[in-house]
Amino acid sequence: MTIVQGVLLYAALLWKLYQLARAPRDRPLRMVTLCLGCAAVAYPIGLAGGNMTQPDAGPMPLMVAHWVLLLVMVYALICFFLFSVLEPAAAQRRARWQLLPLAAVLSALALAAVSTPSGSPPADYPVGTVAMFYLAVDLYLVYGLGSAFGWTRRYARGAEPRLARGLVLTSTGLALMVLGASLLVLVVAAFWAGGTVPGPVSPAVSFTVLPGILLFIVGVSYPGAATRLAALRVWWQHLRTYHQLNPLWTLFNGAFPEDSLSRMPVRRWRDLLSLRGVHRRYYRRAIECRDGLVRISPYLPAGAGASTETLAPRLRAALRAYRDGEAVPRRANPVALPAADGLDADVGELVTLAEALRAN
Known part of the structure; x- marks a missing residue:
């Protein structure tokens, strides 16, 4: 599923870059392209860090780079819906306010990175530092993805059918990711407290987060891909009729x-x-x-x-x-x-x- 995720991610990014080249002033399109771009850059960094899974730590520089990109991705996703639903002035004002929780979480990540002993292997990182790092990340993921889920459902109610189907897929993916991030909060909290979590929790995280990511990528790509497919059908019909x-x-x-x-x-x-x-x-x-x-x-x-x-x-x-x-x-x-x-x-x-x- 990790390989499928990467293939879909880069295909979706190329598609959005093509659309952005044709409509560079489209702010919602800029935001969704930034969202996919951050995820695309974070993907190989996560692989380079050993595909880090919580609560295990990877090299701190890679952890910081990986999660900063993913947090900016979530912020861009929120901004996509703000600029899609609200008037430009109101959207800009709300986007600025959304920078506050992002800045707080980034500060927590910086503090965790600074407090990590230099040159230590990930296995020797203090438990409290790793737990603080992941808790800050997971709580922002729950907040940001939950906000995006709410905007998605609100936006889907007034959308035309093709866009609405894409938003339903996107919202389903977001709901799964929110559930997975909430489970990760419990996992990290138990790790910090020195306890254990029930056996089914860790597999449940994998079976919610990864399918959620795939559904999200498919959902944001669906409206444009469906439009191009319909155009391709018309093109083929015209070519066939031309020769007939x-x-x-x-x-x-x-x-x-x-x-x-x-x-x-x-x-x-x-x-x-x-x-x-x-x-x-x-x-x-x-x-x-x-x-x-x-x-x-x-x-x-x-x-x-x-x-x-x-x-x-x-x-x-x-x-x-x-x-x-x-x-x-x-x-x-x-x-x-x-x-x-x-x-x-x-x-x-x-x-x-x-x-x-x-x-x-």
Whole structure:
């Protein structure tokens, strides 16, 4: 789970950095990126310290660096919700107040670091110093993650469905982390008092904190990832439809080359393999196909638009009549009209006609 946590963490950070590059003035996005960035930097430090688990101590410099980053991560998470829910002035004011408990905990960590004998191995650190260090950390985690959980539930009530699902995952992860941090307070307090804790407590910490971290990472990444996935589905649909329209478009492009919206000819192999500008090419092809049908419709018998399948052979005959210069009325006929309104319905009718042409 530690490896999965690292993979998800760095993937989420890269995604947020990409979003931040596109919207650098978005304060909530800055905060969630800072949150993930601190966690990403703390991750290898924790591994370098032997993946320190409470109440065992690691090298004090690594402990301080690791937990300072994680505490700043929690502060950034609180600020993310403040800037997401409140007005900018009120959010800034609340963010400043939130610095007070963070500063108190950081002072406690500095005091613990100073009181640790220099050059001593972690096993020789005073029990009181290690316990004070971890208690300060855990109490702030309970406070900060609990505050973030409350803001998450409040924010989720008014969010749109996709964001709300991500916030539900995030809040579930936060709830598990709060529970794990609360159990750690008991573990460290018992360690300080020289007592022992029940056997199931330590496994319970692992089975709450680690899944909580994973759910939190997935939750903060879900809305953006779901949006990109939906965009990818639309992109794929447009690419597929673009190529499905090819038989119809080829017919009209040969008859009416002057109606082409692109003045740059494209090689066939490049057109087949190109993945760029898909939406633009899709709309162009749909418009050119519809324009071609309007231009050729006077050559089609009245009522030819009633059946798209029977229109395919008549369409080729109409194009031959056009090339032969036969005189026809100027009035256009309705051809391949969709049963419903909207671009999707219109393109669907054009695709049906293109498939009929291919089969014919």
